[in-house]
Amino acid sequence: MTDRPSSNVSVTRSLALIALVVAVVVLAFAYTAGWLSPDRLTPAKIVNGLAPPGGPALGFRRNHAKGVCFTGTFESNGGAAALSKAQMFAPGSYPVTGRFNLATPDAKATDATVRVRGLSLRVVTQDGNEWRSAMIDAPFFPVATPQGFYALLQASGRKDDPDAMKNFIAAHPEFARFGAWATSAPWTASYAQERYNSLNSFIFTNAEGQDQVVRWSFVPEAKPEPVSPDDLKQRSPDFLASDITQRVSSAPQRWTMIVTLANPGDPTADPSKAWPDDRRKVEAGTLVVNAIEPEANGPCRDLNFDPTVLPSGIRVSDDPFPAARSAAYSVSFNRRTAEDKDYPHTPTEGVKP
Amino acid sequence: MTSSHKRFTPIQRALHWIMAICILSMLFIGVGMVSTVRPDYLTLVSIHKPLGMLILVLALIRLIVRLVRGAPPLPSDMPEPMKLAAYLSHVAFYALMFALPLLGWGMLSAADYPVVVAGIRLPSFLPHSNELHTLLWNAHRFLALCFFALIVLHIAAALFHALVRRDGVFQAMASWRKG
Numbered sequence: 001m002t003d004r005p006s007s008n009v010s011v012t013r014s015l016a017l018i019a020l021v022v023a024v025v026v027l028a029f030a031y032t033a034g035w036l037s038p039d040r041l042t043p044a045k046i047v048n049g050l051a052p053p054g055g056p057a058l059g060f061r062r063n064h065a066k067g068v069c070f071t072g073t074f075e076s077n078g079g080a081a082a083l084s085k086a087q088m089f090a091p092g093s094y095p096v097t098g099r100f101n102l103a104t105p106d107a108k109a110t111d112a113t114v115r116v117r118g119l120s121l122r123v124v125t126q127d128g129n130e131w132r133s134a135m136i137d138a139p140f141f142p143v144a145t146p147q148g149f150y151a152l153l154q155a156s157g158r159k160d161d162p163d164a165m166k167n168f169i170a171a172h173p174e175f176a177r178f179g180a181w182a183t184s185a186p187w188t189a190s191y192a193q194e195r196y197n198s199l200n201s202f203i204f205t206n207a208e209g210q211d212q213v214v215r216w217s218f219v220p221e222a223k224p225e226p227v228s229p230d231d232l233k234q235r236s237p238d239f240l241a242s243d244i245t246q247r248v249s250s251a252p253q254r255w256t257m258i259v260t261l262a263n264p265g266d267p268t269a270d271p272s273k274a275w276p277d278d279r280r281k282v283e284a285g286t287l288v289v290n291a292i293e294p295e296a297n298g299p300c301r302d303l304n305f306d307p308t309v310l311p312s313g314i315r316v317s318d319d320p321f322p323a324a325r326s327a328a329y330s331v332s333f334n335r336r337t338a339e340d341k342d343y344p345h346t347p348t349e350g351v352k353p
Numbered sequence: 354m355t356s357s358h359k360r361f362t363p364i365q366r367a368l369h370w371i372m373a374i375c376i377l378s379m380l381f382i383g384v385g386m387v388s389t390v391r392p393d394y395l396t397l398v399s400i401h402k403p404l405g406m407l408i409l410v411l412a413l414i415r416l417i418v419r420l421v422r423g424a425p426p427l428p429s430d431m432p433e434p435m436k437l438a439a440y441l442s443h444v445a446f447y448a449l450m451f452a453l454p455l456l457g458w459g460m461l462s463a464a465d466y467p468v469v470v471a472g473i474r475l476p477s478f479l480p481h482s483n484e485l486h487t488l489l490w491n492a493h494r495f496l497a498l499c500f501f502a503l504i505v506l507h508i509a510a511a512l513f514h515a516l517v518r519r520d521g522v523f524q525a526m527a528s529w530r531k532g
Contacts, residue, residue: 014516022509029501032381034388042388128474130467183494213446303465308395312472317393324390326398333464335488337483 003139028093041150043327047335049153057107059343062332064118064134066109067101068241069298072252072289074123080259080284083212084204086313087125089284096287097122099300100191100244104138111240112232119196119218119255121287129311132303134325135196135218141271142178146324157234174272186226191244192253193224199271200307200325201262201317211316213262215275218255218287222247245292257284269318273299296345304333359425360525368415369526375408376450380501393394403471405454412450428520442507449500453493460489 027036034040050056050063057065078091088094102109103116120134144148152175155168169175188194196218204212235241247253261280267273295301308326309315316322336343363370379401386397415484425441427436461468462477463486469475515523 011517014512017516018509018512021512022505023506025505032388033384040388041390043390043394044388046390088404128467200445302481306466309467316392321393322390323395327387327390327394330387334487337464338487338491340483340487 020302037334041147042273043259043324043331046150046153046324046328047331048147049150049157052105053157054103054333059336059339059341060107061101061336062328063105063119064101064103065105065107066111066114067099067118067120067295067300068244069293069300070096070098070100070244070248070289071291071293071299072096072098072287074121074257074285074287076285077222079282079284080204080257081206083214083261084313086131086204086311087127088123088130088131088311089313094123094125096289097299097303098289099295099303099305100240108237110233110237112229112235112237115244117191117194117196117240117283119191119194120300120303122300122303122305122309125311127247130309131311132305132307132309132313133167133198133216133269134305134307135198137194138181138199139197140181140274141199141321142175142176143172144270144272146176146320148172148174148241149324170236173271174270177272186224187232188224189227189232189239189243190222190225190247191240192222192247193220195219195224196255198307200319200321201268201271202310202319202322203315203317204259205313205315213268213288214259215262216260216284217258219258221254241292241294244289248289248292253289255289257287258282259284269320271319271321296343301343302337304329306330328335359521360528361425362418362422365415365418365422365424366526366529368411368418372408372411372415372450375404375411376500378506379404379408380504383497402457402469405457406470406475408450409454410452412447413416415450416447425525428518428522431518431522439510442503442510445503446507449496449503453496453500454492456489456496460486460493463489479482 030036034042047062055061061067072095074088074094074096076089076092076094078089080089081091083089099118099120100121101118102111102114103118104114109156116136116138118134118136121132123131125131143152151168151172155164158164170178198216201215203211204214206212232239244253259282260275261282262268262275263279266275266279293299306326306329307322360366381402382397382404385468386394386401389397431439458468458475458480462479463482465477465481467474468477479489511523511527514520515527
């Protein structure tokens with residue numbers, strides 16, 4: 001095989017061919033990685049877009065940065081067992097790690113200034129399955145698509161351009177619904193009085209293999225008491241954490257998990273559209289919050305409440321948000337865990353009872 | 354000496370080409386999935402994890418076969434630095450084939466994610482730790498890019514043997530002739 005010395009011309013041609021093969025492979029890789037597509041919406045762009053003008057709060061979640069941890073149980077009543085074979089819907093009690101939080105990238109935000117509040121959960125079952133969910137108290141999402149969410153971040157970040165928000169709303173008419181909710185819905189003075197909604201739809205699969213598209217909500221046992229935003233501004237900057245700590249130390253706080261079943265034709269892919277009120281609802285059980293812990297060194301801090309961590313019996317639907325959230329949460333998690341030294345590892349004041 | 358001595362055994366050639374497809378796909382899936390927020394993200398992640406485990410298992414089989422069956426000798430007229438480069442690149446390939454899946458599995462463990470691969474929950478073999486997660490995640494990403502660079506070099510070197518040196522090194526792995 002070594003008896004065919006190559007001529008100079010054929011060597012040059014061969015080297016050119018090798019260079020071409022290498023270039024094609026490298027370019028294909030660069031294209032796949034998005035390095036040649038500056039317009040591609042990447043999870044890093046969304047996470048960057050969440051950062052306030054002064055930069056992100058290092059070591060904290062890039063959104064919903066302020067919160068407190070809790071532990072408790074999910075007391076399943078078996079009501080949703082016919083919808084999903086997930087063990088957490090079989091009658092029983094399952095341990096929960098969770099987090100009450102505010103939808104802000106500012107870890108030091110004053111509670112009264114943040115309109116949207118959230119609840120994150122992790123439920124672990126004995127069969128090794130895990131369910132993670134991150135919900136908010138708005139009844140629908142501000143935008144219909146992840147691209148719309150990025151456009152919202154960009155528009156709201158452009159404080160110097162008065163037309164930015166106007167143009168955004170013109171291009172995303174669904175935002176008006178959210179705007180109306182944000183300005184008119186009553187505020188409460190407690191995490192315990194909020195109803196938290198999945199907004200995204202998911203597919204439940206039962207033991208017979210039947211699929212059902214659902215959304216879910218956690219409805220508080222505590223009666224919501226409207227409080228004016230001006231009144232809330234008079235309270236301590238961390239009144240929500242103090243309140244929930246106080247409430248839970250005197251008695252466990254409860255929410256009922258309500259599963260709402262989509263009818264054929266309901267907008268399952270668009271969390272900015274609520275489903276009609278008459279949809280069938282199933283009570284799946286009760287979330288019981290037994291103990292509040294400050295986030296610093298609490299059990300929820302280093303958890304990523306990725307909404308695509310789902311037990312067998314629940315899977316994502318045609319709603320594009322869970323995938324986008326999972327991708328973005330992962331970037332946020334990778335960044336904040338790498339900034340561990342920047343996180344204040346002692347409980348801040350105000351979250352103490 | 355038989356002709357099998359000049360070439361890798363059929364099982365070694367089969368393992369090489371199956372793993373070549375798996376690993377190259379894996380690297381493209383990896384850089385593709387972390388750069389998108391589309392629903393493909395979840396699809397790609399759900400391929401990335403079991404494919405990584407498959408590569409880990411194949412790497413183990415391949416290492417055993419290599420230790421048992423060895424490799425054909427390099428041509429005697431190959432310059433010593435080139436021989437050393439070939440040897441070191443093979444060591445690096447084996448190290449990366451084991452390291453990347455283990456780093457991926459380890460970083461998920463250290464992040465306290467449930468490690469579910471093709472519907473099966475794997476044990477988390479590392480404690481929940483931000484430092485450990487950061488270390489493993491950085492290593493996973495950095496070494497994956499190194500792996501891609503090494504593969505590009507490997508392809509260039511293989512073609513150099515095939516087209517320029519014509520010394521039989523390429524045929525030792527590439528030829529499908531019997532024997």
